[in-house]
Amino acid sequence: MRSLALPVALVYVLALAGLLTLSGALLALAIVPAVFVAAALLRAPTQPQLQVTRTLSADRIAPDDPLTVQLVIQNQGDRIAELTLEDSVPPGLELSDGSSQVMLALEAGATATLRYRLHGRRGFYQFGAVTATARDPLGLLVQRVHCEAPARLMVLPEVVRLAQINIRPRRTRIYAGMIPARQDGAGIDFLGVRAYQAGDTTRRLNARAMARSAEGLFVNEFEQERVADIGIILDARARSDVRTAAGALFEHSVGAVAALALALLERGNRVGMLIYGHAVEWTLPGYGRLQRERILRALARATTGDRAALESLDEMPLQLFPARSQLVVISPLLGDDAAPIVRLRARGYQVLVISPDPIAYEEPLIDDNTATRLAVRVARLERNLLIRRLRQSGIMVVEWNTSMPFAQVAAVAFGRYRGAV
Amino acid sequence: MDSVGNRLATAAVALAAGIPLLAAIVDGRWLLAILAVVFGGGWLIDRRRGRGRWAGFCMSGMVAVLVIGFLGGMAAPLVLIGLLVAYVAWDLDRFARRMAAGEVVDQTGLLRSHLIWLGQVGMVAALLSGFALAVRGNLDFWLLVPLALAVFVALGRVVVVLRRIGAEEG
Numbered sequence: 001m002r003s004l005a006l007p008v009a010l011v012y013v014l015a016l017a018g019l020l021t022l023s024g025a026l027l028a029l030a031i032v033p034a035v036f037v038a039a040a041l042l043r044a045p046t047q048p049q050l051q052v053t054r055t056l057s058a059d060r061i062a063p064d065d066p067l068t069v070q071l072v073i074q075n076q077g078d079r080i081a082e083l084t085l086e087d088s089v090p091p092g093l094e095l096s097d098g099s100s101q102v103m104l105a106l107e108a109g110a111t112a113t114l115r116y117r118l119h120g121r122r123g124f125y126q127f128g129a130v131t132a133t134a135r136d137p138l139g140l141l142v143q144r145v146h147c148e149a150p151a152r153l154m155v156l157p158e159v160v161r162l163a164q165i166n167i168r169p170r171r172t173r174i175y176a177g178m179i180p181a182r183q184d185g186a187g188i189d190f191l192g193v194r195a196y197q198a199g200d201t202t203r204r205l206n207a208r209a210m211a212r213s214a215e216g217l218f219v220n221e222f223e224q225e226r227v228a229d230i231g232i233i234l235d236a237r238a239r240s241d242v243r244t245a246a247g248a249l250f251e252h253s254v255g256a257v258a259a260l261a262l263a264l265l266e267r268g269n270r271v272g273m274l275i276y277g278h279a280v281e282w283t284l285p286g287y288g289r290l291q292r293e294r295i296l297r298a299l300a301r302a303t304t305g306d307r308a309a310l311e312s313l314d315e316m317p318l319q320l321f322p323a324r325s326q327l328v329v330i331s332p333l334l335g336d337d338a339a340p341i342v343r344l345r346a347r348g349y350q351v352l353v354i355s356p357d358p359i360a361y362e363e364p365l366i367d368d369n370t371a372t373r374l375a376v377r378v379a380r381l382e383r384n385l386l387i388r389r390l391r392q393s394g395i396m397v398v399e400w401n402t403s404m405p406f407a408q409v410a411a412v413a414f415g416r417y418r419g420a421v
Numbered sequence: 422m423d424s425v426g427n428r429l430a431t432a433a434v435a436l437a438a439g440i441p442l443l444a445a446i447v448d449g450r451w452l453l454a455i456l457a458v459v460f461g462g463g464w465l466i467d468r469r470r471g472r473g474r475w476a477g478f479c480m481s482g483m484v485a486v487l488v489i490g491f492l493g494g495m496a497a498p499l500v501l502i503g504l505l506v507a508y509v510a511w512d513l514d515r516f517a518r519r520m521a522a523g524e525v526v527d528q529t530g531l532l533r534s535h536l537i538w539l540g541q542v543g544m545v546a547a548l549l550s551g552f553a554l555a556v557r558g559n560l561d562f563w564l565l566v567p568l569a570l571a572v573f574v575a576l577g578r579v580v581v582v583l584r585r586i587g588a589e590e591g
Contacts, residue, residue: 003515004583006477006480006481006511007508008576008579008580008583009481010481010484011576012576014484014488015572015573015576017488019565019569019572021492022565023492024553024556024557025491025497025500025554026488026491027553027572028497028501028550028553028554029488029491029500029501029504029550029554031546031549031550031553032501032504032505032508032546032547032550033508035542035545035546035549035550036508036512036542036546037579039538039542039545041579041582043538081534082519082531082535084519084522084523086523098524099523099524100523101522101523101524102523102524102525102526103519103520103522103523103524103525103526103531104525104526104527104531105526105527105530105531105534112526114524137534137535137538137539138512138538138539138542139512139515139516139519
């Protein structure tokens with residue numbers, strides 16, 4: 001319409017100028033734009049009748065993995081002299097090859113294919129309508145329709161494999177697993193020595209203990225290894241996140257949760273997840289590959305946000321985490337977070353805190369002057385005090401400078417962590 | 422699409438600026454020559470940046486230069502050619518931008534069919550307008566009033582059609 005406005009205006013202006021100046025030549029000149037307008041009206045496009053089918057090469061990909069989007073467009077109406085198809089690429093995805101817009105002439109009943117490649121960052125994306133714009137051959141008249149071609153895509157968080165993850169919750173489940181259960185039975189790790197009882201296998205006799213004592217026979221005890229209930233709590237409060245032009249600290253937290261959850265599930269544990277931010281999003285505890293998929297999908301959708309009612313970690317609902325189970329809290333930690341986390345410990349949970357360091361994350365990006373140096377120092381002191389308070393309460397805290405890969409930090413921290421209490 | 426269509430559009434814009442410029446220089450109308458340079462240059466810069474925001478304005482400016490030149494004594498056939506070239510340049514400019522916006526299926530075929538239709542329409546416009554310029558007759562007031570009425574009724578109908586199309590689009 002806007003394109004047609006100019007030639008129509010020219011016709012009016014030239015005709016008016018011709019009449020006002022009584023100039024037949026100017027009226028004759030008005031014929032030029034008038035012919036173009038008439039030509040456009042003569043071959044005005046009809047409403048496009050298109051059937052659009054969208055196919056994605058995958059419905060879940062890793063960050064920066066290529067995704068091929070294919071659109072097959074069938075013209076179920078009249079011939080379209082000039083058709084422009086524009087697919088709306090959801091924000092967060094970027095074109096890596098091809099174009100999401102195509103221009104073509106489409107005969108009646110003919111089929112065209114638009115193919116392009118995308119990549120993107122973690123998230124849940126919904127593809128919507130394709131905008132089809134039919135024009136007359138001069139491009140003056142336009143008919144536009146939106147053809148629905150829905151599809152969904154998950155860009156899952158990047159997952160690093162953790163070599164070992166030694167945790168020791170107070171309570172384990174009855175099934176055999178890889179977590180020491182603090183009970184004697186069939187296992188590998190030495191637990192202690194006790195007096196021989198009828199029925200004990202002689203293979204467990206401890207010759208050295210018997211040699212030192214004249215009281216009788218002694219056998220070795222081994223620690224049972226079982227699976228455990230583990231609850232992972234991801235802090236998604238916007239006020240605890242640090243966002244810079246390079247990215248967000250929250251993305252590191254998400255990566256750490258994915259790595260932990262997968263490592264724990266691979267070892268047969270029952271893992272649940274709570275994302276605590278603008279809402280409370282539960283992934284109910286479960287086992288195996290299905291649970292892995294559920295957690296990754298929940299993480300793909302995870303975003304930060306704030307809600308007044310959920311400002312403090314005190315409001316965390318914990319009813320789905322069994323009593324005395326292991327909780328892993330992934331949070332940059334705010335000043336007022338110590339008390340709620342200590343209370344978790346007081347309620348009998350074994351608590352492990354993994355804290356991506358927000359100060360180390362932001363410090364290289366701020367101006368280096370006396371005021372900022374002082375501010376960093378004060379913030380560092382406050383954080384150290386907070387972490388010391390948590391540790392004094394028997395909570396394991398893993399400080400994570402995100403410039404180091406999480407796998408490296410985890411290898412050091414969980415290699416030696418055997419559950420202090 | 423830095424190809425035939427794009428180069429054709431640039432050449433057409435340069436020609437559209439060149440015709441009024443040449444005519445103005447020959448007539449010694451320096452102000453019009455400067456205006457032609459400003460509008461033509463602006464249009465070419467706009468094309469180079471690939472925005473197309475000023476194309477319509479520059480084309481209208483070019484037409485205004487031609488009309489002012491005509492009222493000041495510029496030859497009517499030259500003005501007609503200038504107007505036609507300006508209009509074709511505007512069309513090619515928009516077409517080239519539409520092609521550059523994304524992928525094009527059968528670029529050559531699409532360009533060829535566009536140029537054929539543009540050529541046909543341009544030819545008809547030139548013939549009708551040229552014929553109208555060649556016809557000489559006295560327009561007295563009583564002939565002019567119904568003629569003006571007919572022109573405005575016709576244009577009014579065009580506007581009605583356009584509004585209906587606009588409503589359908591919306």
